[in-house]
Amino acid sequence: MLTLRRLGCLMLAAPFAVQAAPPKVSEFKLENGLKILVQEDHRAPVAVSQVWYKVGASYEHDGITGLSHMLEHMMFKGTEKHPPGEFSRIISANGGSENAFTGQDYTAYFQTLEKSRLKVSFELEADRMRNLKILPAEFDKEHQVVLEERRLRTDDQPRAKLAEQFDALAYSNGPYKNPVIGWPDDVAGLTVADLTDWYRQWYAPNNATLVVVGDVVPEEVYQLARKYFGPLKPSVLPPVKPRSEIEQLGIRRMIVRVPAKLPYLVMGYKAPVLKGAAEEWEPYALEVAAGILDGGNSARLESRLVRGQQIAAAVGAGYDLYSRLPSLFMIEGTPVQGKTLQFLEKALLAEVRKIQDEPVAQEELDRVKAQVLASKVYERDSIFYQAMQLGTAETVGLSWKTVEEYVDKVNAVTPEQIQKVARKYLVEDYLSVGYLEPLPIPEGAVAPEDRAPQGGQHVR
Amino acid sequence: MSAKYLMRFLGIALLLAASQVLAGPKIQHWTGANGSRVYFLPTEGLPLVDVRVVFDAGSARDGQQFGVATLTAGVLDTGAGSWNADAIAQRLEGVGARLSTGVSRDSAFLTLRSLTDPKLLDVALATAHEILVNPTFNPVDFEREKKNLLVGLKQREESPADLAGIAFFRTMYGDHPYAHPKDGDIDTVEKLSRDDLERFYRQYYVAANALVVVVGDLDRAKAQSIADGLLAGMAAGSAPPAIPEVPQPAAANSVKKAFPSAQTHVYSGLPGMKTGDPDYFPLYVGNHILGGSGLVSKISDEVREKRGLSYSAYSYFYPYRQLGPFMMGLQTKNETAAEALKVLRETLEEFIARGPTEKELQASKQNITGGFPMRLDSNQKLAEQVASIAFYGLPLDYLDTFVQKVEAVTADDIRRAFKARIDPAKLQTVMVGGFDSAKPAR
Numbered sequence: 084m085l086t087l088r089r090l091g092c093l094m095l096a097a098p099f100a101v102q103a104a105p106p107k108v109s110e111f112k113l114e115n116g117l118k119i120l121v122q123e124d125h126r127a128p129v130a131v132s133q134v135w136y137k138v139g140a141s142y143e144h145d146g147i148t149g150l151s152h153m154l155e156h157m158m159f160k161g162t163e164k165h166p167p168g169e170f171s172r173i174i175s176a177n178g179g180s181e182n183a184f185t186g187q188d189y190t191a192y193f194q195t196l197e198k199s200r201l202k203v204s205f206e207l208e209a210d211r212m213r214n215l216k217i218l219p220a221e222f223d224k225e226h227q228v229v230l231e232e233r234r235l236r237t238d239d240q241p242r243a244k245l246a247e248q249f250d251a252l253a254y255s256n257g258p259y260k261n262p263v264i265g266w267p268d269d270v271a272g273l274t275v276a277d278l279t280d281w282y283r284q285w286y287a288p289n290n291a292t293l294v295v296v297g298d299v300v301p302e303e304v305y306q307l308a309r310k311y312f313g314p315l316k317p318s319v320l321p322p323v324k325p326r327s328e329i330e331q332l333g334i335r336r337m338i339v340r341v342p343a344k345l346p347y348l349v350m351g352y353k354a355p356v357l358k359g360a361a362e363e364w365e366p367y368a369l370e371v372a373a374g375i376l377d378g379g380n381s382a383r384l385e386s387r388l389v390r391g392q393q394i395a396a397a398v399g400a401g402y403d404l405y406s407r408l409p410s411l412f413m414i415e416g417t418p419v420q421g422k423t424l425q426f427l428e429k430a431l432l433a434e435v436r437k438i439q440d441e442p443v444a445q446e447e448l449d450r451v452k453a454q455v456l457a458s459k460v461y462e463r464d465s466i467f468y469q470a471m472q473l474g475t476a477e478t479v480g481l482s483w484k485t486v487e488e489y490v491d492k493v494n495a496v497t498p499e500q501i502q503k504v505a506r507k508y509l510v511e512d513y514l515s516v517g518y519l520e521p522l523p524i525p526e527g528a529v530a531p532e533d534r535a536p537q538g539g540q541h542v543r
Numbered sequence: 544m545s546a547k548y549l550m551r552f553l554g555i556a557l558l559l560a561a562s563q564v565l566a567g568p569k570i571q572h573w574t575g576a577n578g579s580r581v582y583f584l585p586t587e588g589l590p591l592v593d594v595r596v597v598f599d600a601g602s603a604r605d606g607q608q609f610g611v612a613t614l615t616a617g618v619l620d621t622g623a624g625s626w627n628a629d630a631i632a633q634r635l636e637g638v639g640a641r642l643s644t645g646v647s648r649d650s651a652f653l654t655l656r657s658l659t660d661p662k663l664l665d666v667a668l669a670t671a672h673e674i675l676v677n678p679t680f681n682p683v684d685f686e687r688e689k690k691n692l693l694v695g696l697k698q699r700e701e702s703p704a705d706l707a708g709i710a711f712f713r714t715m716y717g718d719h720p721y722a723h724p725k726d727g728d729i730d731t732v733e734k735l736s737r738d739d740l741e742r743f744y745r746q747y748y749v750a751a752n753a754l755v756v757v758v759g760d761l762d763r764a765k766a767q768s769i770a771d772g773l774l775a776g777m778a779a780g781s782a783p784p785a786i787p788e789v790p791q792p793a794a795a796n797s798v799k800k801a802f803p804s805a806q807t808h809v810y811s812g813l814p815g816m817k818t819g820d821p822d823y824f825p826l827y828v829g830n831h832i833l834g835g836s837g838l839v840s841k842i843s844d845e846v847r848e849k850r851g852l853s854y855s856a857y858s859y860f861y862p863y864r865q866l867g868p869f870m871m872g873l874q875t876k877n878e879t880a881a882e883a884l885k886v887l888r889e890t891l892e893e894f895i896a897r898g899p900t901e902k903e904l905q906a907s908k909q910n911i912t913g914g915f916p917m918r919l920d921s922n923q924k925l926a927e928q929v930a931s932i933a934f935y936g937l938p939l940d941y942l943d944t945f946v947q948k949v950e951a952v953t954a955d956d957i958r959r960a961f962k963a964r965i966d967p968a969k970l971q972t973v974m975v976g977g978f979d980s981a982k983p984a985r
Binding site: 124125126127128129159168171172176177178179180195196197200223224225226227228230231234235238239240241342343345378379380381385386389393396397417419420449450453454456457458460461463465466521525 | 639
């Protein structure tokens with residue numbers, strides 16, 4: 084139940100005309116401040132409902148990291164009306180699937196249901212928006228679950244460990260330096276009182292967006308939402324402190340040494356995002372630059388470093404223009420056997436330099452745009468993904484309309500603009516580099532007593 | 544609204560809804576020009592098409608050359624006809640198409656997603672055709688893909704979850720072709736040559752061993768020309784003999800491997816069922832109650848909700864052509880591994896001894912039947928369903944009768960089927976983790 088900021092292959096899209104009419108989004112607002120976005124998709128008798136709260140790890144301060152995520156877990160643990168576990172049982176009995184995720188900028192809850200059951204979702208979500216009851220006994224158990232989640236996702240994964248320490252290096256004072264799941268001591272120290280305060284502070288209709296995508300009629304969704312969410316009281320929301328990241332004044336480096344088998348490196352350049360961008364075209368140009376580097380098998384990193392020069396076994400570049408605060412333009416790679424991290428880093432930097440020095444070929448740019456356009460159609464095959472896009476844009480403080488503008492804005496990017504942003508942002512002073520240097524993993528030999536018959540085994 | 548009232552109210556809504564969603568999509572089926580089997584499902588609403596070409600050429604066909612199926616599929620799109628890897632990637636990405644290849648234990652597959660605009664689709668199809676019918680197995684590309692696969696195999700060794708999964712299959716399947724990891728082992732992949740791949744390709748990538756699935760916004764004539772065009776010129780060949788039956792282990796077994804991780808990963812299970820198994824529905828519905836329905840399942844409730852021992856705890860049947868695994872799994876801090884395994888085992892034993900209550904059975908049926916529309920709510924999911932029906936030879940009305948067959952399952956059916964299939968005294972168990980927390984010497 085956790086989504087970290089992604090680093091991966093960009094799904095970009097195309098220079099031919101879109102053949103499907105773009106989906107229409109209907110927007111409503113209740114008197115208590117709840118925003119409602121509805122997108123129709125009548126291909127199957129199904130609807131997804133998502134409630135997005137404007138709170139996440141980047142709203143937390145030192146000492147309480149992981150609080151938003153822990154609260155997300157407790158949101159399934161009962162209200163005045165519904166005892167712990169009943170939320171999930173009711174959704175399940177209605178054929179629904181449900182879950183939740185926490186990121187730096189949001190906490191979101193969702194159900195996918197046959198369309199006539201939408202009211203079930205609304206009734207339960209409205210209830211837990213204001214009436215959560217955090218029981219100490221339930222908290223104690225779930226606290227253990229979250230500690231297990233941290234061990235699973237971070238502590239026992241060499242690359243996740245590098246990523247966590249890398250963020251702490253790349254950011255000095257900005258909140259993205261903290262992991263979404265929280266630092267071990269902070270998570271261990273969370274209390275019922277911390278969670279209760281956090282819940283009271285942020286969980287209110289005027290801090291939430293309800294997104295519904297599926298086989299629905301917007302006006303009916305609005306009426307249903309009014310019925311269930313309408314009676315909820317809004318809160319006075321505390322102002323969110325800016326916490327702008329200080330300017331980076333030179334390259335930063337780190338080494339993480341953990342038991343592992345493969346060396347690996349990550350590089351991140353401080354970069355603006357759509358929200359708060361001085362020049363609106365710049366994030367789109369960075370998006371296309373990421374596509375030039377890593378928009379598929381024909382893109383530069385794969386064709387030159389994996390195939391041509393055979394320096395990397397795997398490479399990637401990624402940039403997420405939908406975050407609340409300025410973020411990182413990321414590049415990552417695993418060297419082939421026999422090549423060093425230093426060697427791979429040089430090759431990656433040379434590729435960045437080429438983007439700065441030479442305008443990208445029109446054919447190359449067209450290919451990136453072709454993928455952007457096709458992806459836009461493919462994405463519509465998933466109602467969940469469509470809802471995700473609307474919810475993300477709205478929650479980081481952009482309008483959902485930016486999702487609609489995406490293809491046009493990407494299409495408008497020129498080779499000169501790509502060069503400009505590369506020269507301005509993909510520069511050494513804004514760069515952080517992290518190396519994963521493997522330590523030997525002790526042999527996992529099967530000890531004689533490990534072959535004991537079943538029953539009463541002891542692992543250690 | 545009280546909770547009780549809500550439940551009753553929802554019960555009514557459920558009955559009404561169920562009757563509306565019983566009809567599944569109508570899959571069309573015919574034999575293609577060169578003897579391959581073709582399955583087509585027209586869809587509407589988006590100008591896209593999903594194509595899958597599936598061969599009985601999964602890792603179970605590796606013989607002693609573990610990894611040859613994976614590497615063969617992996618090299619296909621790196622050179623075909625007169626195109627090298629760059630040209631193939633540029634052709635596909637220039638029209639916004641997505642193509643991938645891969646294997647499971649039973650099958651090898653190529654998937655292609657494209658827009659339906661003929662200018663774009665035709666380029667994508669022509670490229671996929673060359674990949675399928677005229678791959679070149681270039682020595683340079685072969686060597687590179689092999690090296691990169693070896694890097695991937697090495698990475699598995701830093702993951703206690705991967706190591707536990709590999710050990711579980713080896714323990715459960717002994718020397719059956721399902722036993723080895725589908726991507727092979729480092730020592731077997733190191734020995735593979737380019738000619739091994741070509742030999743594997745010539746034997747298994749043949750029309751008599753192929754099926755084509757087309758799902759998208761097209762008419763039947765277009766689907767027919769797509770299927771025939773994709774495999775035009777492919778050798779007819781013959782279908783391979785059946786994979787051998789899976790023997791049941793004679794006795795319980797427990798394997799532990801030390802690994803320097805904070806958690807111990809636990810898998811426990813037995814060979815479970817085949818695709819199209821006569822007990823499929825009792826086992827599927829029963830397992831949904833036991834460990835297959837997320838947080839509301841019994842295993843998750845006992846391990847996670849009641850005791851906070853693991854982030855995820857579950858059980859699944861994975862039906863294969865021959866007996867696929869029934870596997871229970873969890874991860875927990877090293878200190879509680881023995882306790883968590885005990886809870887897992889007791890939950891299973893109690894379920895087999897007593898079976899589900901009527902209330903549990905009802906709740907699971909409601910989830911499965913009420914959630915049926917969500918199995919078919921995207922082009923991609925439909926393509927996956929059709930490919931699975933086609934590959935495993937399930938009846939074409941499988942989706943039409945699915946809800947009915949779930950409804951027909953009784954608590955007695957579940958008790959009988961579980962007793963017949965899962966003997967808790969013979970569980971195969973693997974634990975990886977539990978290494979002393981001291982850091983290795985630097």
